[in-house]
Amino acid sequence: MLASLPLALGLLLSILSGALGAPRPDVTAGQSIKMYKRSPRRNATEMGQWAKSHREMLMSKYGGSSSRKRSSGTNLITNQNDDSSYFGSIALGTPPVSYNVILDTGSSDLWVAGSDCLTGCNSVPTFNSAQSSSFTNESKAFSIQYGTGEAAGTLAKDTVQMAGFSVPNQVFAVCDEVSSGLLNSPVSGLMGLAWNTIASSGATPFWQTLAASNALDSPVMGFQLTRFMDDPNAETLEPGGAFNLGFVNQSLYTGSIDFQNIPSNQESWWILPMTSMTVQGNSVTLPTGTESYSAIDTGTTLIGGPSSAISAIFAQIPGSAPGTGNFEGYFTYPCDTQVNVSISFGGPLWSISPADFKLTQVSNSQCVGAFFEMTTGSSAPAWIVGDTFLKNVYSVFRYNPPSVGFAALSSTATAENDVNGAVPTPTIGSVVAVSATSTGSNRTSNAASPARSLSVLTAVVLASVFLGVSLL
């Protein structure tokens, strides 16, 4: 999902330098020395024992363990409503309680619906801060606007766990007003996985705290996203693939990962310039310069871009026409055309499956394509490249050097498409967490509805975000 913060790019350097001073466990040298003050009478054996215990003590204080420091992990993803969204699970608080959150590389805030939620949280499991002994209320107003709606509440701090990692005092928002349709049960919130410069809260995101403090084996996040939109038997929830934190899973791709650096000083969204595109093998003329900037966004379903480029794509497809009514900004095309769009971000051309291009059928012969026309604000990228593309590659978001990489999916990964199965249970590593339960009534149907997916998930409206306004 795309959210915007005015001046975000300009604030980059000052805020980033703050991020590098990310929280570390509070252990002072003085404490350690005092505890293990050296006795002059120690012999070599005793020194050996001291050295071993000193190391173990420090490692356990820093959250590691003497035998093995946890430094990578996997969170299994769920695919919701025929590829409309992909969510994983986190645990919040003490004792930890797990919540499902959209994994969104297109924004940078973590928020969950709170138990005082007034609107938009019907039948959604909510966070009850009174039940967490580690919760701190920051009492600052929070609001964020996405293309698909808004969430508002107050900022707080608590322990957040995911994929075996734990960050104490992570800033997040407890929301009590959520736009209708933004949360579909069993999803309780959203975890932003872009850079701190566009965080409405101003806080360093969970992933970035881990990367900046060298807690990850490798400073990367990898995504494999499954496809179910071409499966008539798909259920509302299906296995969605994997989110790898701190490593890349070599079983999920073949060949090498082609990394492209994000433009210098543009650590905000995960931006790559879109350098070339072919449709049915023919080149399409694309805008250049900043008009080529694309947010690589797991939290957006489709692909939005400048209208000249979208028209040029459909000009390569005989029988296509601009959509009307609810499909304004989209194009229709003959359903029997297998459309092959391939995109390069400076490296290889990556092809989008015709199945992902075909969003929905609207008449006996006509289908709607997954690319739509979009105008973004001046500080936001001109393109938003969402799951329509990302289902076709293993994607890697790298902290340092700041870059995005793509690799071809392995047959192991593609074999997971369209395989109906049980959705993953919350995985937060070795820590036990119970799932929050819904306080509401039975959930209403949230079966895949193309019309709804379109209206809710794709119109991109960028709006200001208001920060730090105290409620008191």
Ligand SMILES: *[C@@H]1O[C@H](CO)[C@@H](O)[C@H](O)[C@H]1NC(C)=O
């Ligand atoms: C070291 O001191 C311990 C007693 O504190 C003794 O049992 C041991 O034999 C000594 N080792 C050596 C190598 O002197």
Ligand SMILES: *[C@@H]1O[C@H](CO)[C@@H](O)[C@H](O)[C@H]1NC(C)=O
């Ligand atoms: C945090 O405090 C504010 C008042 O400053 C209150 O309105 C809000 O409900 C509190 N949030 C939580 C989750 O306790």
Ligand SMILES: *[C@@H]1O[C@H](CO)[C@@H](O)[C@H](O)[C@H]1NC(C)=O
């Ligand atoms: C890597 O992916 C394969 C295929 O999905 C899976 O079986 C395996 O458990 C994954 N490994 C890790 C460490 O996540």
Ligand SMILES: *[C@@H]1O[C@H](CO)[C@@H](O)[C@H](O)[C@H]1NC(C)=O
């Ligand atoms: C799709 O287009 C690309 C680029 O022209 C080409 O390499 C690829 O083979 C095409 N795929 C299919 C299935 O035709």
Ligand SMILES: *[C@@H]1O[C@H](CO)[C@@H](O)[C@H](O)[C@H]1NC(C)=O
């Ligand atoms: C949910 O629906 C079922 C069947 O329609 C009903 O038996 C049950 O009482 C409902 N639960 C709630 C909390 O409304």
